Amino acid sequence: MRKKTVLAAALVVAAGLTLSACSGGDDSGKGPVAEISAQANRPGTVLDQPYAKPNLVLTDTHGKKYDLRERTKGKPTLIYFGYTHCPDVCPLTMSNIAVARKQLPKADQDKLQVVFVTTDPERDTPAELAKWLPSAGDPSFTGLTGDFATIQAGARQMGIGIDPPKKEKDGSVVSMHGAQVIAFSPKTDRGYVLYGEDTTVDDYAKDLPKLVRGENP
Amino acid sequence: MNRRATSASALAPVLASVIALTAGAALAGCSTSSGNGPELKVSGAFMPQPVGDDMAAGFLTVRNSGGGADKLTSVTSDISDDITIHETNNQKMQEVNAFDVPADGELDLERGGSHIMFMKLKQKPKQGEKVAVELRFEKSGPIKVELPVKEPTYNPMKHEH
Numbered sequence: 001m002r003k004k005t006v007l008a009a010a011l012v013v014a015a016g017l018t019l020s021a022c023s024g025g026d027d028s029g030k031g032p033v034a035e036i037s038a039q040a041n042r043p044g045t046v047l048d049q050p051y052a053k054p055n056l057v058l059t060d061t062h063g064k065k066y067d068l069r070e071r072t073k074g075k076p077t078l079i080y081f082g083y084t085h086c087p088d089v090c091p092l093t094m095s096n097i098a099v100a101r102k103q104l105p106k107a108d109q110d111k112l113q114v115v116f117v118t119t120d121p122e123r124d125t126p127a128e129l130a131k132w133l134p135s136a137g138d139p140s141f142t143g144l145t146g147d148f149a150t151i152q153a154g155a156r157q158m159g160i161g162i163d164p165p166k167k168e169k170d171g172s173v174v175s176m177h178g179a180q181v182i183a184f185s186p187k188t189d190r191g192y193v194l195y196g197e198d199t200t201v202d203d204y205a206k207d208l209p210k211l212v213r214g215e216n217p
Numbered sequence: 218m219n220r221r222a223t224s225a226s227a228l229a230p231v232l233a234s235v236i237a238l239t240a241g242a243a244l245a246g247c248s249t250s251s252g253n254g255p256e257l258k259v260s261g262a263f264m265p266q267p268v269g270d271d272m273a274a275g276f277l278t279v280r281n282s283g284g285g286a287d288k289l290t291s292v293t294s295d296i297s298d299d300i301t302i303h304e305t306n307n308q309k310m311q312e313v314n315a316f317d318v319p320a321d322g323e324l325d326l327e328r329g330g331s332h333i334m335f336m337k338l339k340q341k342p343k344q345g346e347k348v349a350v351e352l353r354f355e356k357s358g359p360i361k362v363e364l365p366v367k368e369p370t371y372n373p374m375k376h377e378h
Contacts, residue, residue, distance in 0.1 A: 087274035088332055089305070092265070095369040136268040136369075163309070176309045197329050201370050 043195060043203035044183070044217045050190035051182065053077075054154035058117065058146035061130035066144055068115065068154075069189070076186045076212045077113040081155050081162055081178030083120035084132040089197050090177050094137030097181070100204030101138065108212045111186070114141040117154070119162045120175040121145045158182055158191055183207075187214035256283035257318065257357050264348050264364040265328075265371050270341040273297075275333035275350065275364050279324040288315040288355040289324060292333050296348050299336040305329065315355065328372045342366045 053069050060066040068079075078097060082090035094116060101109055116133055118124035124132075129143030145151075148164055155162045155178060165175040183193040193211065195204070207217035262277035273296075281287060292300045303310045316331060318324045326332050333350070342348050347363040354360075 084269070085272065087267070087272050087310075087334055088265075089308075089329055091268045091369055092328060092372070099370055132268060172312070174309055174311065176307070179308055198372075200372065 042217075043199045044193040044207055045195075046216050047192050047194065050185070050188065050192040051158045053184055053189050053191065054157040056117070056144070056146075056150065056154040058144040058150065059126055061126050061133065061143045063126045066142065068144075071142075072113045072115070072184065073189060074186050075113045076111055076214065077115060077184040078181050078211075079115045079117065079158070079184065079191070080181045081117050081119050081151070081160055083118050083165075083175045083177060084124050084128055084136070085120065085173070085175060086177055091136040093181060093197060093199075094133070094141065096199065096201045097204055098138040098141070099201045100208055103205045104208055104212065108209065109140075111212055112208065114138070115144060116141055117144045117151055119148075119151065119155075119177060120165045120173070121148050121151060122165065123173070123175075183211045185214035186212070193217060254283050254285045255281050255287035255318065255320065255354075255357050257281055257287060257354065257360060259352065259360055259362050261373060262362050262364045263367045263371060263373070264335075264342055265369050266344045266366050267338070267341060268369065270338055271336065273335040273338060273342060273348075275335065275348070276326045276328060277333075277362060277364070278326070279318050279352070281318045281320060281322055281324075284320050285356065286320045287318040287357050289318060289352060290315045290355050291353045292350055293353070294335065294348060294350040296340065296342065296350075297335040297338050300350075301334045301336070302331070303334045304331045310334070318354070327374050344368055 053072070056068040058066050058068070080093055082093065084090070094114075097114055101112055101114070104112065114137065116129070116137065118129060124145050126143070126145060129145060133141050133143040152162050152164070160178040160180060160182075162178060163176050165173050167173055179197060181195040181199070182191040183195070184191045193207070193216070210217045258280045260278050260280065262275070264273055264275045267273035275292075279289060289302065292302065294300060301312045302316060304313050304316075305311075312334075316324050316326075344366050346366045348366060349361065349363050352360045352362060
């Protein structure tokens with residue numbers, strides 16, 4: 001629903017640009033433009049109806065069982081779904097969070113849980129995640145793998161759709177990453193803020209102190 | 218507005234092309250130019266320092282100030298023998314045969330969207346180094362470009378707002 005609104009507004013903006021390029025100053029697009037820019041400084045979307053934390057039990061980078069609800073209970077937690085054979089968005093997302101996290105006071109850094117769940121469990125074994133995640137993000141981050149159906153169901157509980165990796169004729173594998181990072185509150189254990197993939201280091205750095213306390217950014 | 222629009226990431230590729238089309242139409246309608254062939258210029262090239270030693274992505278903008286369209290068809294480099302061009306749709310990367318470089322328009326390879334994909338790296342590029350590549354086009358001659366290797370979080374598009 002929200003996406004549709006954004007699309008419509010963007011079209012209006014594009015149309016506005018076109019008009020002004022040709023006619024030199026038709027201001028008919030003004031209303032929607034103002035509405036968009038009013039929101040432009042808020043990277044995160046605070047949800048009216050937060051998500052329950054998915055009851056995911058997977059395997060961590062040490063090959064040990066990891067119960068997401070149990071391990072992150074009462075802790076500020078960021079969850080992202082991605083894969084290590086991802087050249088751009090997945091490492092960018094992990095790096096952005098890692099760099100922003102380092103700007104928190106040490107005590108807050110220790111509280112913040114960052115959980116990366118693979119969408120490509122066949123290739124992303126615990127060992128593979130253990131190699132990738134510390135350099136893509138930070139050694140403190142948790143990497144989880146397991147059965148694809150379990151991972152997919154967990155993602156779906158938070159409104160994130162993930163298709164299974166698909167093997168192409170040439171042998172290459174097309175995997176898929178989630179579109180959002182979801183922040184879970186230490187107070188409610190609910191996912192209450194969504195961050196899109198264009199969220200910057202500065203955006204995260206600004207919001208993390210509030211997320212650590214379970215406040216709205 | 219740009220960053221808001223792209224945050225609906227699933228729609229970003231659609232949006233980008235819609236906006237590009239609209240802009241293209243406007244230019245075509247208003248401009249009084251120009252030559253018949255494509256005239257290409259590359260800018261803003263970079264490679265974020267890759268995480269592993271097997272894979273990297275490259276980004277750049279190809280501006281076509283000429284009156285004829287062109288296509289980016291392939292990329293070569295000493296750093297890898299396995300280089301492909303990809304677009305991102307619905308959080309999935311898909312290899313493409315060519316990218317359009319429209320007349321009086323540009324091809325934007327940028328983070329979160331289309332990119333050059335380097336596989337089976339012969340060495341891992343480090344921040345501060347430069348990676349030389351050659352871009353090949355359907356009509357124009359090849360263009361040599363150096364991609365400075367930047368920090369993993371580098372995203373110039375986001376510094377503009």
